[in-house]
Amino acid sequence: MQEMRIVFAGFGGQGLLFAGKVVAYAGLIDNHEVSWLPSYGPEMRGGTANCSVTLSDEPIGSPLIMDPNNLIAMNQPSLLKFEQDVTPGGHIFVDTSLVTRLPERDDVEVFALEATNMAEEAKLKGLANIVLVGKMLKETGFCSLETVEAAIRKAVPPKKAALIEKNLQALKIGMEA
Amino acid sequence: MSNMAQTEEKIVYQRPHSLLPVVTNYCPGCTHGIVNRLVAETIDELGIEGDTIGVSPVGCSVMLYDFFACDFLEAAHGRAPAVATGVKRVHPDKVVFAYQGDGDLASIGMAETVHAATRGEKITIIFINNAIYGMTGGQMAPTSLPNQVTQTSPYGRDVSTAGYPVRVCELLSSLDGVAYLERVTVDSPKNIRKAKKAIKKAFQNQIDGIGYSLVEVVSTCPTNWGMTPTDAFAWMRENMLPYYPLGVYRDVVAEGYANAAEAAAARAAACPIAMADNPQLDEIHASLPSKAKVQDAMNKAQGGDR
Amino acid sequence: MSEKVLMKGNEAIAESAIRAGCKFFFGYPITPQTELAAYMAKRMPKEGGTYLQAESEIAAINMVYGAAAAGARVMTSSSSPGISLKSEGVSYIAGTDLPCLIVNIERGGPGLGSIQPSQSDYWQATRALGHGDFQMVVYAPATVQEMSDVAYNAFDVADKYRMPVMILGDGMLGQMMEPVELPEPKTELPEKPWATTGHGNKRKKNIANSLYLDAEKLARTNDERYERYEIVKANEQRAELVDCDDADIIVVAFGASSRIARSAVRAAREEGIKAGLFRPITLWPFPVDALEATKSHAKAYLSVEMNMGQMVEDVKLVVRDSAPVDFYGRAGGVIPTPVEVLDKIRQIKEGLGE
Numbered sequence: 120m121q122e123m124r125i126v127f128a129g130f131g132g133q134g135l136l137f138a139g140k141v142v143a144y145a146g147l148i149d150n151h152e153v154s155w156l157p158s159y160g161p162e163m164r165g166g167t168a169n170c171s172v173t174l175s176d177e178p179i180g181s182p183l184i185m186d187p188n189n190l191i192a193m194n195q196p197s198l199l200k201f202e203q204d205v206t207p208g209g210h211i212f213v214d215t216s217l218v219t220r221l222p223e224r225d226d227v228e229v230f231a232l233e234a235t236n237m238a239e240e241a242k243l244k245g246l247a248n249i250v251l252v253g254k255m256l257k258e259t260g261f262c263s264l265e266t267v268e269a270a271i272r273k274a275v276p277p278k279k280a281a282l283i284e285k286n287l288q289a290l291k292i293g294m295e296a
Numbered sequence: 297m298s299n300m301a302q303t304e305e306k307i308v309y310q311r312p313h314s315l316l317p318v319v320t321n322y323c324p325g326c327t328h329g330i331v332n333r334l335v336a337e338t339i340d341e342l343g344i345e346g347d348t349i350g351v352s353p354v355g356c357s358v359m360l361y362d363f364f365a366c367d368f369l370e371a372a373h374g375r376a377p378a379v380a381t382g383v384k385r386v387h388p389d390k391v392v393f394a395y396q397g398d399g400d401l402a403s404i405g406m407a408e409t410v411h412a413a414t415r416g417e418k419i420t421i422i423f424i425n426n427a428i429y430g431m432t433g434g435q436m437a438p439t440s441l442p443n444q445v446t447q448t449s450p451y452g453r454d455v456s457t458a459g460y461p462v463r464v465c466e467l468l469s470s471l472d473g474v475a476y477l478e479r480v481t482v483d484s485p486k487n488i489r490k491a492k493k494a495i496k497k498a499f500q501n502q503i504d505g506i507g508y509s510l511v512e513v514v515s516t517c518p519t520n521w522g523m524t525p526t527d528a529f530a531w532m533r534e535n536m537l538p539y540y541p542l543g544v545y546r547d548v549v550a551e552g553y554a555n556a557a558e559a560a561a562a563r564a565a566a567c568p569i570a571m572a573d574n575p576q577l578d579e580i581h582a583s584l585p586s587k588a589k590v591q592d593a594m595n596k597a598q599g600g601d602r
Numbered sequence: 603m604s605e606k607v608l609m610k611g612n613e614a615i616a617e618s619a620i621r622a623g624c625k626f627f628f629g630y631p632i633t634p635q636t637e638l639a640a641y642m643a644k645r646m647p648k649e650g651g652t653y654l655q656a657e658s659e660i661a662a663i664n665m666v667y668g669a670a671a672a673g674a675r676v677m678t679s680s681s682s683p684g685i686s687l688k689s690e691g692v693s694y695i696a697g698t699d700l701p702c703l704i705v706n707i708e709r710g711g712p713g714l715g716s717i718q719p720s721q722s723d724y725w726q727a728t729r730a731l732g733h734g735d736f737q738m739v740v741y742a743p744a745t746v747q748e749m750s751d752v753a754y755n756a757f758d759v760a761d762k763y764r765m766p767v768m769i770l771g772d773g774m775l776g777q778m779m780e781p782v783e784l785p786e787p788k789t790e791l792p793e794k795p796w797a798t799t800g801h802g803n804k805r806k807k808n809i810a811n812s813l814y815l816d817a818e819k820l821a822r823t824n825d826e827r828y829e830r831y832e833i834v835k836a837n838e839q840r841a842e843l844v845d846c847d848d849a850d851i852i853v854v855a856f857g858a859s860s861r862i863a864r865s866a867v868r869a870a871r872e873e874g875i876k877a878g879l880f881r882p883i884t885l886w887p888f889p890v891d892a893l894e895a896t897k898s899h900a901k902a903y904l905s906v907e908m909n910m911g912q913m914v915e916d917v918k919l920v921v922r923d924s925a926p927v928d929f930y931g932r933a934g935g936v937i938p939t940p941v942e943v944l945d946k947i948r949q950i951k952e953g954l955g956e
Contacts, residue, residue, distance in 0.1 A: 156779075182778045346800055375691070378665045382664065386673065590647075
């Protein structure tokens with residue numbers, strides 16, 4: 120597998136840390152080396168939230184990703200903050216429900232989708248994060264659909280088991296987008 | 297002679313078993329000796345020497361661990377209530393007491409004192425208030441009286457700059473975790489008997505699981521006050537007792553409650569979330585193990601010679 | 603073999619400590635160790651254990667002192683400023699020869715500093731966490747799995763030598779999730795005949811104390827403790843060596859910075875530079891013997907740390923004049939990048955003039 124260095128970035132409450140956890144679990148299921156690192160502290164309280172997820176076949180050095188090859192950006196400030204860090208040939212997934220100005224780089228692939236609106240239309244409010252994971256899965260094929268589905272089952276806490284089905288739906292919407 | 301041998305011997309006074317036959321470091325005329333003895337008599341009378349774990353402070357009673365026959369820990373200055381908390385949480389079925397002076401308890405250890413009390417730690421605190429730092433040679437204490445001359449208040453405690461003394465029993469009496477607070481002194485046989493009764497009650501409360509108990513003993517320090525022991529008592533009666541009135545400041549049992557928790561619940565009755573039978577918590581608590589399992593796990597966790 | 607799960611470093615320490623028989627946790631909230639205390643608050647009641655949020659770090663460590671003297675496996679955790687507050691209690695614990703675990707999930711300093719990861723408490727941990735002559739065994743795990751492993755074993759080491767053990771982590775290791783395989787719960791715990799449990803009229807009384815007014819007697823307790831430290835030094839040094847066998851340049855790094863150094867060393871090898879990574883797992887005792895062995899062939903050493911240069915002194919004490927010892931570090935919560943470390947390795951390579 121090509122090493123996946125993914126930055127998930129957006130507002131607190133958009134489920135970015137959870138989306139990162141789903142991808143990390145997918146890596147765990149497929150026996151890759153995995154790390155997941157959140158931003159933490161006051162910046163989390165109502166402000167931006169981001170996390171770094173690395174899937175690799177080599178032991179992972181720094182879990183803090185300075186040069187992502189995949190960026191999921193769920194608001195404008197996050198896109199501005201991270202788009203220049205993405206390595207040439209990398210992918211940027213943008214939720215255009217919330218981002219108006221798209222990246223102008225021509226050395227990366229940009230995938231724009233109205234993830235938040237798509238989720239809301241499907242009565243899956245709050246699952247734009249997983250819609251974007253679905254899109255990334257389709258475009259990168261970092262693992263199989265079955266693996267991500269299993270990862271969702273692991274990442275959703277038992278108390279919220281009712282949400283598993285909705286997450287799977289959101290994943291499919293992203294895959295088909 | 298044979299007649300005398302048949303006469304029944306009646307012991308009217310002897311060293312308590314839990315007080316070891318060692319020379320203490322106390323100055324002549326110091327009241328620590330009296331209070332040490334009262335604590336030891338209490339331990340003997342309750343038959344708890346083998347079940348008691350003491351905590352000594354930093355101050356004149358720092359060597360307490362050498363004077364008592366029960367297991368003992370020496371705590372850092374002011375930390376005795378925290379140390380006692382650690383011991384009591386490991387051994388909830390044992391009797392844990394701390395013995396502290398005014399600087400230890402009401403100055404450097406005030407946070408530990410207040411929080412052990414408000415947590416309702418089921419421990420017993422014996423508090424010696426002699427309005428001065430004795431061991432370090434007579435500095436101003438948190439309980440030194442206004443205008444009292446000490447080494448570090450050579451012109452008298454100036455309340456405009458050094459503030460006012462702390463009345464510990466009054467301060468702690470507002471806390472819901474507290475079961476029993478009494479201020480006593482040991483300047484006369486009558487008062488010594490009263491002090492003994494209070495100390496015994498403070499230990500009995502712990503055995504009965506009633507809650508945090510503290511006995512404040514208004515004491516003297518003839519050496520650092522620069523007085524004879526009898527003059528010191530006179531000074532104490534004249535100056536300290538008006539500022540630190542003797543009496544009971546909290547006694548939940550006398551107030552008609554089974555323990556501190558029941559008294560606290562009554563006080564909080566108008567606050568829905570504080571109610572002991574809060575139904576919202578039942579579901580959350582359902583996942584917790586039984587008390588028996590908890591005790592079993594605790595016993596396993598202790599290791600040691602139990 | 604149990605299933606691998608994703609856990610934060612903070613949580614892995616907590617869970618493995620519980621599985622090691624630790625049933626008492628006393629702490630106080632501080633970032634970035636928060637998850638450790640929160641995990642304990644949730645798990646301890648289910649294990650029949652005690653989680654107590656103390657009024658201060660000072661109170662927490664003194665509760666640890668009490669519980670340790672009373673014979674329990676007990677721990678506390680905090681982050682840099684909170685560890686400073688605990689220093690008094692740790693000195694008493696060491697002076698009383700009590701076993702316990704102290705976790706420091708370091709953040710930037712000095713003062714209130716930052717909440718970002720740092721390794722600025724190396725000196726505090728290995729030299730002087732508190733007054734008086736004493737040492738703690740200090741572990742510096744570099745992965746979540748290793749955080750679990752050292753927490754699981756820490757209590758055995760603490761009990762064996764009757765001394766405090768510290769896990770020195772940082773905000774990055776504490777906050778990150780990695781797969782971890784958790785150990786089986788320990789069922790047999792060591793007897794502690796010295797504990798203050800109440801003598802039950804069955805044995806001589808026990809005293810937990812660090813006060814010795816007789817200077818000769820106090821000197822003797824120090825001598826005996828240092829004899830024990832020599833045994834610890836002989837038995838407990840731990841290090842990981844990566845590609846050190848033929849290395850010209852040995853990068854020495856621990857914990858989070860060792861992960862960055864590992865990436866840099868790998869990149870250096872790809873460029874044909876014979877670099878290796880020497881990773882101390884114990885900071886005290888410092889793995890002197892393993893580092894000493896590298897002196898036969900290493901031409902230069904580079905200490906990489908998230909501080910202004912602390913461990914580098916221990917490296918120099920071993921290397922002495924056999925090779926130059928360089929330092930690269932970022933303080934204040936800044937994490938050095940592999941590229942920066944690689945640049946430094948290249949510079950050293952050039953300096954060797956080969």
